[in-house]
Amino acid sequence: MDRVYIERILKAVKQGKLTPGQAVRELAHCYESLGFAKVDVGRELRTGVAEAVLCEGKTGEQVVAIARAVHKRSGRLLATRASRETYEAVKRALPKAVYNEAARLIVVGGRRTKGRGRIAVVTGGTSDIPVAEEAAATCEFMGNRVERIYDVGVAGIHRLFGHLDDLKQASVVVVVAGMEGALASVVSGLVSVPVVGVPTSVGYGASFKGLASLLGMLNSCAPGVTVVNIDNGFGAGVAASLINQKR
Amino acid sequence: MDRVYIERILKAVKQGKLTPGQAVRELAHCYESLGFAKVDVGRELRTGVAEAVLCEGKTGEQVVAIARAVHKRSGRLLATRASRETYEAVKRALPKAVYNEAARLIVVGGRRTKGRGRIAVVTGGTSDIPVAEEAAATCEFMGNRVERIYDVGVAGIHRLFGHLDDLKQASVVVVVAGMEGALASVVSGLVSVPVVGVPTSVGYGASFKGLASLLGMLNSCAPGVTVVNIDNGFGAGVAASLINQKR
Amino acid sequence: MDRVYIERILKAVKQGKLTPGQAVRELAHCYESLGFAKVDVGRELRTGVAEAVLCEGKTGEQVVAIARAVHKRSGRLLATRASRETYEAVKRALPKAVYNEAARLIVVGGRRTKGRGRIAVVTGGTSDIPVAEEAAATCEFMGNRVERIYDVGVAGIHRLFGHLDDLKQASVVVVVAGMEGALASVVSGLVSVPVVGVPTSVGYGASFKGLASLLGMLNSCAPGVTVVNIDNGFGAGVAASLINQKR
Amino acid sequence: MDRVYIERILKAVKQGKLTPGQAVRELAHCYESLGFAKVDVGRELRTGVAEAVLCEGKTGEQVVAIARAVHKRSGRLLATRASRETYEAVKRALPKAVYNEAARLIVVGGRRTKGRGRIAVVTGGTSDIPVAEEAAATCEFMGNRVERIYDVGVAGIHRLFGHLDDLKQASVVVVVAGMEGALASVVSGLVSVPVVGVPTSVGYGASFKGLASLLGMLNSCAPGVTVVNIDNGFGAGVAASLINQKR
Amino acid sequence: MDRVYIERILKAVKQGKLTPGQAVRELAHCYESLGFAKVDVGRELRTGVAEAVLCEGKTGEQVVAIARAVHKRSGRLLATRASRETYEAVKRALPKAVYNEAARLIVVGGRRTKGRGRIAVVTGGTSDIPVAEEAAATCEFMGNRVERIYDVGVAGIHRLFGHLDDLKQASVVVVVAGMEGALASVVSGLVSVPVVGVPTSVGYGASFKGLASLLGMLNSCAPGVTVVNIDNGFGAGVAASLINQKR
Amino acid sequence: MDRVYIERILKAVKQGKLTPGQAVRELAHCYESLGFAKVDVGRELRTGVAEAVLCEGKTGEQVVAIARAVHKRSGRLLATRASRETYEAVKRALPKAVYNEAARLIVVGGRRTKGRGRIAVVTGGTSDIPVAEEAAATCEFMGNRVERIYDVGVAGIHRLFGHLDDLKQASVVVVVAGMEGALASVVSGLVSVPVVGVPTSVGYGASFKGLASLLGMLNSCAPGVTVVNIDNGFGAGVAASLINQKR
Amino acid sequence: MDRVYIERILKAVKQGKLTPGQAVRELAHCYESLGFAKVDVGRELRTGVAEAVLCEGKTGEQVVAIARAVHKRSGRLLATRASRETYEAVKRALPKAVYNEAARLIVVGGRRTKGRGRIAVVTGGTSDIPVAEEAAATCEFMGNRVERIYDVGVAGIHRLFGHLDDLKQASVVVVVAGMEGALASVVSGLVSVPVVGVPTSVGYGASFKGLASLLGMLNSCAPGVTVVNIDNGFGAGVAASLINQKR
Amino acid sequence: MDRVYIERILKAVKQGKLTPGQAVRELAHCYESLGFAKVDVGRELRTGVAEAVLCEGKTGEQVVAIARAVHKRSGRLLATRASRETYEAVKRALPKAVYNEAARLIVVGGRRTKGRGRIAVVTGGTSDIPVAEEAAATCEFMGNRVERIYDVGVAGIHRLFGHLDDLKQASVVVVVAGMEGALASVVSGLVSVPVVGVPTSVGYGASFKGLASLLGMLNSCAPGVTVVNIDNGFGAGVAASLINQKR
DSSP states (O other): OOOHHHHHHHHHHTSSOOOOHHHHHHTTTTEOOOSEEOOOHHHHHHHHHHEEEEOOTSSSSHHHHHHHHHHHHHHHHEEEEEHHHHHHHHHHHHHTEEEEETEEEESSSOOOOOOOSEEEEESGGGGGHHHHHHHHHHHHTTTTTTEEEOOGGGTTHHHTTTTTHHHHTTTEEEEEEOOOOHHHHHHHHHSSSOEEEEEEEOGGGGGGGGGHHHHHTOOSSTTTTEOOOOTHHHHHHHHHHHHOOOO | HHHHHHHHHHHHTTTTTHHHHHHHHHHHTTEEEEESSEEEEHHHHHSSSSEEETTTTTTTHOOOOHHHHHHHHHOEEEEEEEHHHHHHHHHHOOOTEEEETTTTTTSSSOOOOOOSEEEEESSSSSGGHHHHHHHHHHHTTTEEEEEEEEEEEEEGGGGHTTHHHHHHHHHHEEEEEEETTTHHHHHHTTTTEEEEEEEOOOOOOGGGGGGHHHHHHHHSSSEEEOOOOOOOHHHHHHHHHHHHHHO | HHHHHHHHHHHHTTSSOOOOOHHHHHHHTOOOOOEOOEEEETHHHHHOOOOOOOTTTTTTHHHHHHHHHHHHHOOEEEEESSSSSHHHHHHHOTOOOOOETTEEEHHHHHOOOOOEEEEEOOOOOOOOHHHHHHHHHHHHHHHEEEEOOOOOOGTTTTTTTTTHHHHTOSEEEEEEEEETTTTTHHHHOOSSSSSSEOOOOOOGGGGGHHHHHHHHHTOOOTTTTEEEEOOHHHHHHHHHHHHOOOO | HHHHHHHHHHHHHHTTTSOOHHHHHHHOOOEEEEOEEEOOTHHHHHHHHHEEEEOTSSOOOHHHHHHHHHHHHSSSSSSSSOOHHHHHHHHHHTOOEETTTTTEEESSSSSOOOOOEEEEEEEGGGHHHHHHHHHEEEEEEOOOOOOOOOSOOGGGGGHHHTTTHHTTTOSSSEEEETTTTTTHHHTTTTTTSOEEEEEEOOOOOGGGHHHHHHHHHTSSSTEEEOOOOOOOHHHHHHHHHHTTTTT | OOOHHHHHHHHHTTTTSSSSHHHHHHHHHHEEEEOOOOOOOHHHHSSSSSSOOOOSSSHHHHHHOOOOOOHHHHHHHEEEEEEEHHHHHHHOOOTTEEEETTTEEESSSSOOOOOEEEEEEEEEEEHHHHHHHHHHHHHTTTTOEEEOSSOOOGTHHHHHTTTTHHTOOOSEEEEEEOOHHHHHHHHHHOOOEEEEEEEEOOOGGGGGGHHHHHHHHHTTTSEEEEEOOTTOOOHHHHHHHHHHOOO | OHHHHHHHHHHHHHTSSSSHHHHHHHHHHOEEOOOOOOEEETHHHHHHHHHHOEETTSSSSHHHHHHHHHHHHHHHHESSOOOOOHHHHHHHHHHHEEEETTTTTOOOEEOOOOOOSSSEEEEEGGGHHHHHHHHHHHHTTTTTTEEOOOSSOOOTTTTTTTTHHHHHHHHHHEEOOOOHHHHHHHHHOOOOOOOEEEEOOOEEEEEEEEHHHHHHHTTOOSTTTEOTTTOEEEEEEEHHHHHHHHH | OOOHHHHHHHHHTTSSSSSSSHHHHHHHHHOOEEEEEOOOOOOHHHHHHOOEEEESOOOOHHHHHHHHHHHHHHOEEEEEEEOOHHHHHHHHHHTTTTTTTTTEEEEESOOOOOOOOOOEEEEESSHHHHHHHHHHHHHHOOOOOOEEOOSGGGGGHHHTTTTTTHEEEEEEEEEEEEEHHHHHHHHHHHOSEEEEEEEEEOOGGGGGGGGGHHHHHHHHHTTEEEOOOOOOOHHHHHHHHHHOOOO | HHHHHHHHHHHHHHHSSSSSHHHHHHHHHHOEOSSEEEOTHHHHHSSHHHHHHHTSOOOOHHHHHHHHHHHHHHHHHEEESHHHHHHHHHHHHTOEEEEETTTTTTSSSSOOOOOSSSSEEESGGGHHHHHHHHHHHHHHHHEEEEEESOOOOOGGGGHHHHHHHHHHHHSSEEEETTOOOOOHHHHHOSSSSSEEEOOOOOOOGGHHHGHHHHHHTTOSSSTTTEOOOOOOOHHHHHHHHHHHHHO
16 A cells, blocks of 8 residues: 555545545555565554464565565554564564564554553463463554453462452453363453453363363353454454454 | 342441442342352342343253242343243243243343444344344343344355445444354454354254354454354353443 | 072181182172173172163163162162153162152162261252262262252352352362363362362353363363263262262 | 387277277276386376376385376376475486475476466465465466466455456366365355365464364355365365366 | 346446446345345356255245245245255245255256256265255256266275266266265266265264265365265255356 | 076076186176166175165165165175164065064074184173174174173173183174273283274263274274274174185 | 461461461462462462472473472472473472473472372373373372382283282272273272273374373273373372372 | 293193193283383283284383393284384394384294285375385284285276285285275275275375274275274284184
């Protein structure tokens, strides 16, 4: 979506050939073609969420090219599941890039606070923290304040009760838990706000790489829990942000 | 939660033995024991959602007893997955009970509008309507206005585009779809509000009773989709209501 | 194991041909052949658990013949997963037979109290009660006192805390729960005695007939939980009895 | 299928001992034995598809020996799932061999255009390109013209609509997509030609290495979609070629 | 898509306000709303396949209403997975409706031969015939000639070879097989045309309701096989028709 | 394979146009077409096993027609998974038909003893007997002597040891067991003959309809166990017969 | 749980502000926050089991910090699934740490014998020993005497019978077995004490990383077997300890 | 089973204290304890199959110790799934050890021909050869003659027909095939001897590491196929040997 294109749209608005609404729609439905990729440059206008770059499964060159295109348009960037090598390649192209190693995120810009409320990100154990950090950093990138409450799994449930007031003041709660994923049900029975569950692949044997936790959260006996894919901290962060910034 | 108990709490507040906040907390954490069941009479205070009665797996007598207890306290009732037989038993006990046959819900006194926005409930096909009705009626019971957009699956995607404006004006979208569940991804790529996916067991063969749709929604390439259990219209309705009524 | 056989063993003991220990071992390893079945008449001596009759998958005649053989030897009977029709057939043969409809058990002469402690049987919901009753009645048949604590699932966890003292006084806790099965983890984090989890097939959709609950309990983040087959109240009752009656 | 054998067949035809039809059938059903392998030298006559060499699971020597045998007969070669090491070994034996790294294909002599129409190969994302390239290069090897339309997944469905005319002019469409695989259904609802879906293992967590996408495509709500194995770009290319070259 | 609407489109064409191409596109993207359903009246123009009515999961009234709408527009109807009861309801509304009991299809009109070639429909066993008939009748409804070759499974593979000439003269082969589904691979190794596999749920035990056959066909060692959902004779018929009628 | 056809073959042998070996081969590869079915009349010559009729999934008329064709040729019949209704239909056509209700088999003329050794058929429990009877009756139909050893599961392993001598004298052992299927491993560790395991669907919950037993037998720690499909007594009987009658 | 906090509690007891029982409860429900982790310092008081540190999924620094916190309070430590690298990091912080390489455990202190009886730990094969050692060492850490009986799988069942007396004298038996897991059923049929089964991931192919053994044990035909997660020697050790130390 | 022990048994026979039969039984049920392992030295006497050493999951020292014990008794050794490192360790202890790299077997002294007939080992493709070699070498170690027929999969079924005479002359056929495993069914329909199927993990995607082939073989439409675990060439070799050497 280069400058020329935008100027043409704006000129059309000025000339009355396009109404402002038509112009927004036009901008929301265009994309920039890189040959191997079509960067969805209108996604933020259309869905409220800028296109993030999923690094896994892409070559370093592909990531850098997409990252440049996204950054050129918006001055910002969120790239997920990035290895250190990928980060270093992006860093050379975009020197302001910052790497969140725990969350495996590359971020440029970020933190333009928009949300009114606060999003609580809760984990069952210490091993769930990388996924939780992906969620938390995504929320922050999308402009929300985040409260981290880590290692409060149900094996010692008094640790959760010690943070009940923090929980009750959140607008949305993201619960990140592996193994049996019971924490999502327990939290959802205690708060009156939406709970987004993120099953993690923490565990072994019959956890089947997160399946146990996923099924546990889907079958939560406390209604109101919704669930994202295993280890999908990014998706949970987006969902929580959309909820927190609800019109 | 009989009258005596409440009066005792209120008296304690009056006498300064309990602060109002303590009283609310006390009320939120009590329950009424029926022997075989412990009706969670404080759930609405605590979680914003009154206890609904899941009829499946309970005998008729059990449902009636729990329904009476819930209704006595609140003058309202939502019972899910109710057969006509169960409804008739409840009707004898609670003559104001109304049966929503498509959604298999029993309702007493709903519709106290609280939500500001509107919840869109969308289905892929005609066969998904019973689950969608469960979601829609739950939303209405919890005080939300609902826009029904049915049979707009991706095999004829122009049907969806014909309702794009309705979709874009919703505060939350509930997408109910069986088979491959692709509709959730498509909708989520078009709107800037939270999307709650409900996979349904509509299909046969390799749909594995909704597994295909569940996995499809969990792997949505459009971030921001969250998912509830297969055929769980009630849970989606609760989640959408909590989102719509977010503080 | 007819009288003649036993008398022959006893005579051998008297004559010094068998030591008492040898005689016990001999008795423990014999069985009575009915042609289609070989009733393991020494099982109680050998394993502490009399042979129970699983009615499912057997014809009415087969159940009656095995029931007679078991009862003739011991004056007692426990038959599981019995339909009312099977019960009526057994009743004609063994008039003292009593039917526990909720638990689908046929019992003749139980309750010879042996256990010192008390076994708590806990359920997540009302729909889990049939399985819990199978466990509880098995425990009672094997001579244990049982404390029933029903409908204390984690969606309203304060209901569980209302029974914490009862729980803490038990020698063993059997936790019966469907859906996500989270209750086993929560209970196990609160008590210092063995917890036996029984996943139930209560639920729908992605509960996959109890699989979600089974996986949840197997992946419990609280160590010390052991698990039996889905809906296997009988097996949990036997395990709890063996634990409670440990030498 | 050495020269002597072919000459014997041809002589028999000349002498009227074999009709031309019988000779084709004879040639179509012979093979060349390498001891560890039996190269199906008649496959192209019989099925329209020359034998391709699947490199995975074979030693380098085995691949080279089979490649030589195939090439000797036809002057051409297609070897799939080839590592660079395997390619280098083949290159030493067959200097004209060319390596398509993205698609992991080794090709000698392709592109004898036979198909009238054009095959469109479409991907949902950038990470699906290696599988798509395997399909596209197979189609080209088999003589078809290919139109590549990459990164048009349903999260930004306007990108697809931007290529609708290209799609509508194709004779067959191959849709390559991971995650939920929704793109196959959407495309199939828009075009009037056969659609071959290739689920890819792109994704994580509950994608279960392509299972989600596979099930999604199998349950497509748009009839007319057929599906090949996960990541099987080669198979999709063959199927599309057979369709495009249909008598 | 009532008459008024069509006349308006046609008038616009006449007046030069719409090009003929624009008119076709307009017609192809409209639908008729029945409230609970949106009949995709342009599907045949758009995808070459008229909308068929899947009866399963719909009430009798819903089927009749949709059937009327489809028939009103085109004078034809194909309804799948129809019980005899549903047929009788449709028959009252559309007296020309004919019921194919084996295939569970309701047909009105049909057989306007368009395809040049012939589609062979092959089954492994006798029990696969209902699914094969669904495929064959769909092909015929869509205007193709069909050759039925039933009960030629690989346990007695000479039965297949007895029909090799019929097979080789087909333009497309649909292979319908349960159990291990091996027939698809064997056929595909013998013919030079596209093979569409339909796994069926025939079998028991580890066939897991068609999963074994589905996986077998997806893993076919003979390239060129594509697969549809278990028991999806209709889908296979549509795919085969599209292939046979390829431009 | 009517008389005329056979006479023609025999005449050709007499005239020296066919060698006896060629005639056998010719007869072995023909079949009789019934339209919906192709009765593999040469199967016994070819594979040593006459074609048995699987009744499940066929209509009564289809079974009767196939049964007649099989019987006409050989004077014998084995039909499996037959309901009483099917039996009665067959009985009308073939009055000598006998019904083995437990095994759900229809038999005409069996028991031409051919095998030298004896086949032991062993079950873990009483509920496994129907499958065991299918295996045993198939063995007997194919001319073998059978030793039945029922209800000797590993929960009371001394019952098995009581039959060790019978086991050791068998030429082949068929082990039929549900639940965990452990009996196959134990037996295989005790005897020096082939062991064929038949997992049964006896069990509930995490037996997943025989999957647990199937996996247990496939993973037997005692080498030499081979396995057939869940509940496939017929297949085990055929395999055991082929082993016992090995040249 | 620093000294100051404990002194405050004790002072309150002394002053009569807390009863001793209240003080125990208070201590049992506190935890020590490390930021990323909340060490459940009261777990031993509450559940009889000190918090063990699961090393997998934690960084070396995290393990060391938690280990220090646990050790400071109790002078003891049990860390599971520890690599040698992790051990060396812990060793630097806690020089008394000892590494059990087979069991992958780090232990400080341990062996304060409390249990009266003896726990037998039994394996099917040599490859199951690492998991068995984890169980055995956990039992010993928790104060129990352990009898190891290794490599007595059912393929040579006389090896088990050679240890029958040892088995019969145990208070609890832990059975560790991969492949089909049959050993648990066989042992449970021979002893009159609780049996805890630990399926292991030993095996290949259709063992599906321990699933076969897990299902086998869950479906044990001998009642009284309870099961823990695949490879969960630690959990089995805790469960066996709780059973052996039952009040 | 050291010399002293054997001499004691033999002396007892000589003195008439043991009959020869009792002595065989005694020898068959003893084992040699290595502490971590109990070598089943009587297995060959008891089951006809000497104990083979499964190397996977054992340390090098454990393999060497067991190999020494087995070899000391019998002068022979078969060790399966051995890496080259393990082989080298064994070689140092037993210099006559020979390594079959393709089959990953270590052999000392094999080939004492006992079987009368010949065992055919057949593969679908070249990639199945390692598993086939494990089966073939096991058969040879156990004294059987083996006919190898490789790469005759059903994609070019004429390759199989080219070896029909070899197949028909075998006493047992072992069919080794990955992907869809169809070869087992086809072979079983052509021969009159037992067929043992070995599914392999050759394939990708929806082969799910051999599951597709396993299910395919279990559901074979040709009765008489029995199946062993995925990639279990050793088990198939043992089973085929036992069948071939049947009394």
